[in-house]
Amino acid sequence: MAVIPLKRKRAAQPEPTGPATVPHPRGQRERTASPWLGDSDGELPSVSFARFEALERALAALWPAETPVAPTTAFAAWFDWAMHLASSPAKQWELGQYAFEQWQRAWRIASTGAAADCCVTPMSQDKRFADPAWREPPQALLAQYFLLTERWWQRATRGVPGVSKHHEHMVSFAARQWLDLFAPSNSVFANPVVRRRTLEQGGANLWRGASYALDDLARDALDLPPAGAEGFKPGVNVAITPGQVVLRNRLIELIQYQPTTPAVHAEPILLVPAWIMKYYILDLSPRNSLVKFLVDRGYTVFVISWKNPGAEDRNLGLDDYHHLGVKAALDAVAQIVPGARTHAVGYCLGGTLLAMGAAKIGREREKALQSMTLFAAQTDFSDPGEISLFIDESQFAHLDRSMARRGTLDKRQMRNTFQLLRSRDLIWSYRTINYLLGERAPMTDLMAWNADGTRLPYRMHREYLRRLYLDNALALGDYRLDGVPINLHDIRVPSFVLAAVQDHVAPWRSVFRLNQLCDAEQTYVLTAGGHNVGVVNPPGAVPTSYRLREWRVGERILNPDEWLAQTPATSGSWWNAWADWLDRHSSPRLQPPPAIGAENLRPLQAAPGSYVLQR
Incomplete structure (x- = not known):
């Protein structure tokens, strides 16, 4: 007898508790709304994850040891490279052939004893083997063997099929660090310059170097400035251009400088430095002071001096830096110089924030700005250079845990990162000169400023890395400032954009x-030097040069290579060219x-104020 199954009544579906679903016409639903492509299980991260994350961070305080690079990032890069190299016979054969060719060159060098006949030339920026003593045996052989090895590893870590560009750059960077560690120039016995100095001074250079090393270790442990930096103090021999603090809030002091000319341009200048640096890079000793240069050119100059944040400022974000920083400063300048538009100048991260603010001002059709100048400031982070080695999803999570525990990014973490990017100059050459040759390079105002670092609030740096670097939201028009979408096409004022040829930041x-x-309208300038030296570039100080080309609406946009080929170099400092540009965009x-x-x-305190003195 057949059994007829009973038809079950379908259970009632629970009513949705989220926001009401907006009906879509057929074919008009976005693909991201699909459970397979979108998030069909609520918001991420979940509430429970947030609770467990808070517990994790509380427990992390029990073992505060940290690594500068996320272990997962380093391992993933090595694994990506190693596995793809193992699966590419063509690359293996190429490296085998290249190794045989290098071995032949090494054999010829060893058998003839004349390294110059088959010389491997160091890269142009590598000065470790510049002394003529390196061209005499036996140290010439050591230098050539090292350079041959360096060339082989350079080829081995690049061009492996299948390896992501990010991992390729990381592996190549790591190989360079290890090679620099074992360079013969770092050895007392292999470095002919050190040997000669040791014999001439009877080892006194090594004794001095040992004392310098101990002094550096002690200063680093106690968070003290490097030797000689104490000779440069804000308000004493740097940051001494006369002025007054006219505004102070939780985040900034605004300094207005005293004029030095009987008449001035109607348009004032507001300088917005980055908050990862003290403002007085723009007001070093008088001969290197951009502030003094502008005041003497007949401008009313203001500068933002940022507070050095502590753990209590952990929740300050980029919106706060705009509101309490750029916007508050512009409003104050407008009160002091009513009826005039401002020449706004941003340096590095300060320039990035200024570009956001200028776009917001343009969107709202306000008349606050006369022009915008950016010094070494990025607005598109799709290719930010070698700093991207330390910025990916894994590294972001690693750094986020560290910052969440402290409330800030410590200045020593930033310093170590930038030193690694230029380790050959800032680590190994420094140690050779100071610890092996026993020489202390004289401290300069710029070097002392560079050692006077600041901290970054947790929330701000988190937003900066996530939204600007990883998401590139500003360039894509996907960033919001004070809840307002920011599109850089809304910038309505002429721009002067400065970059430096050797800038690694x-x-x-x-x-x-x-x-x-x-x-x-844009005027683009490419100057000699790096991120700091290229900006602190006063007229007549040292031989220098720059390239300058104007672009107007309707002209074809050149790519970087075309721009470089078609723009001739001009001798001298770009400061004068910029001042002339400001004059053309100002009233008499x-x-x-x-x-x-x-x-x-009302004036609160004489410049340089109090925030710049915070450590």
């Missing part, structure tokens, strides 16, 4: 990309200087 080709994101110098401060902005 904001590579010039990356800085150049603003011309594809903004269609206002006929106005009497404004008073210091305003009715609601």
